[in-house]
Amino acid sequence: xxxxxxxxxxxxxxxxxxxxxxxxxxxxxxxxxxxxxxxxxxxxxxxxxxxxxxxxxxxxxxxxxxxxxxxxxxxxxxxxxxxxxxxxxxxxxxxxxxxxxxxxxxxxxxxxxxxxxxxxxxxxxxxxxxxxxxxxxxxxxxxxxxxxxxxxxxxxxxxxxxxxxxxxxxxxxxxxxxxxxxxxxxxxxxxxxxxxxxxxxxxxxxxxxxxxxxxxxxxxxxxxxxxxxxxxxxxxxxxxxxxxxxxxxxxxxxxxxxxxxxxxxxxxxxxxxxxxxxxxxxxxxxxxxxx
Amino acid sequence: xxxxxxxxxxxxxxxxxxxxxxxxxxxxxxxxxxxxxxxxxxxxxxxxxxxxxxxxxxxxxxxxxxxxxxxxxxxxxxxxxxxxxxxxxxxxxxxxxxxxxxxxxxxxxxxxxxxxxxxxxxxxxxxxx
Numbered sequence: 095x096x097x098x099x100x101x102x103x104x105x106x107x108x109x110x111x112x113x114x115x116x117x118x119x120x121x122x123x124x125x126x127x128x129x130x131x132x133x134x135x136x137x138x139x140x141x142x143x144x145x146x147x148x149x150x151x152x153x154x155x156x157x158x159x160x161x162x163x164x165x166x167x168x169x170x171x172x173x174x175x176x177x178x179x180x181x182x183x184x185x186x187x188x189x190x191x192x193x194x195x196x197x198x199x200x201x202x203x204x205x206x207x208x209x210x211x212x213x214x215x216x217x218x219x220x221x222x223x224x225x226x227x228x229x230x231x232x233x234x235x236x237x238x239x240x241x242x243x244x245x246x247x248x249x250x251x252x253x254x255x256x257x258x259x260x261x262x263x264x265x266x267x268x269x270x271x272x273x274x275x276x277x278x279x280x281x282x283x284x285x286x287x288x289x290x291x292x293x294x295x296x297x298x299x300x301x302x303x304x305x306x307x308x309x310x311x312x313x314x315x316x317x318x319x320x321x322x323x324x325x326x327x328x329x330x331x332x333x334x335x336x337x338x339x340x341x342x343x344x345x346x347x348x349x350x351x352x353x354x355x356x357x358x359x360x361x362x363x364x365x366x367x368x369x370x371x372x373x374x375x376x377x378x379x380x381x382x383x384x385x
Numbered sequence: 386x387x388x389x390x391x392x393x394x395x396x397x398x399x400x401x402x403x404x405x406x407x408x409x410x411x412x413x414x415x416x417x418x419x420x421x422x423x424x425x426x427x428x429x430x431x432x433x434x435x436x437x438x439x440x441x442x443x444x445x446x447x448x449x450x451x452x453x454x455x456x457x458x459x460x461x462x463x464x465x466x467x468x469x470x471x472x473x474x475x476x477x478x479x480x481x482x483x484x485x486x487x488x489x490x491x492x493x494x495x496x497x498x499x500x501x502x503x504x505x506x507x508x509x510x511x512x513x514x
Contacts, residue, residue, distance in 0.1 A: 174482045174485050
């Protein structure tokens with residue numbers, strides 16, 4: 095699965111041209127088309143008490159977005175890329191899904207969720223909502239430092255946390271196409287402490303060996319595609335251990351498959367990928383469950 | 386019979402502006418909202434002139450322009466580029482695509498950077514048809 099076309103969803107506050115620029119390494123593996131999407135939330139322009147529909151605000155916000163997109167598009171056009179743009183007054187997730195349907199991108203790039211905790215509890219975060227409803231991989235882009243500097247090359251040292259799930263398989267298929275882009279990849283699997291029900295060290299070591307062998311095989315597959323890959327087995331709470339590994343290996347990004355828990359379970363219990371995508375400081379590339 | 390002019394632009398305000406100018410000058414306006422629809426209309430309606438935006442969803446004006454100028458049946462249709470994208474960037478994109486695809490296409494007949502006065506648009510159209 096090649097990434098030829100990406101949908102870049104921006105509100106401008108958190109995701110700007112520097113973020114897009116850091117993704118342009120993907121051109122080496124076939125990226126040729128970028129579609130910009132700016133969704134102006136309805137509440138910013140519609141039906142204000144005492145004012146009604148604020149058409150002037152809509153025009154102004156659309157023009158501001160248009161001027162930005164023209165500037166970005168000129169840079170990309172000059173590189174010989176294909177560029178498209180949508181500026182719409184709508185609700186974020188439905189509009190993203192509508193544009194995905196029209197444009198058929200291979201990757202959606204979006205900033206971290208802007209919803210507050212209470213709002214997320216009832217209406218879910220944008221990321222969760224999107225991952226549940228999209229079959230396209232999603233890159234949750236983040237600025238990794240407080241001064242908002244963008245990591246220059248986010249594919250330089252990614253950490254791929256595999257759960258051996260259906261969505262991890264999808265991730266593997268996509269990552270294998272990124273041989274020209276990925277620097278060195280750390281591939282990890284976390285054995286959940288709850289799964290090690292015995293105090294017998296022999297059994298524990300057997301589990302480790304089995305997982306390590308699987309990771310070795312996977313790394314060999316990546317190496318065949320020209321990607322330097324190093325396997326790591328961790329034991330413990332998956333969310334904590336993935337973040338630990340990301341820190342230890344100075345990951346430029348975390349790659350995860352999305353869980354296929356039911357919406358209700360996920361809303362109340364959370365999911366590893368959702369929590370990492372929403373809360374960690376690392377950019378996250380999420381692969382939805384294969385449908 | 387009045388001449389048919391196709392406007393390909395995703396912005397409804399721009400379409401409405403150009404359509405008004407065309408109607409006032411006795412041309413028959415046709416409209417398309419993006420590159421894909423634009424190509425379909427050109428093939429179906431065979432317009433006498435195309436007024437083409439660059440930055441649009443579902444296929445940019447750059448792609449559509451190259452499709453037109455590399456298609457023997459359509460390459461004679463005159464095109465006025467009408468866009469916010471600077472001419473310099475447009476030409477650079479053509480150069481990059483030429484190197485990448487090995488296909489050279491001629492420069493557009495007329496390149497207008499938005500916004501323009503109605504008369505400027507009319508003058509440009511009259512130069513071509």
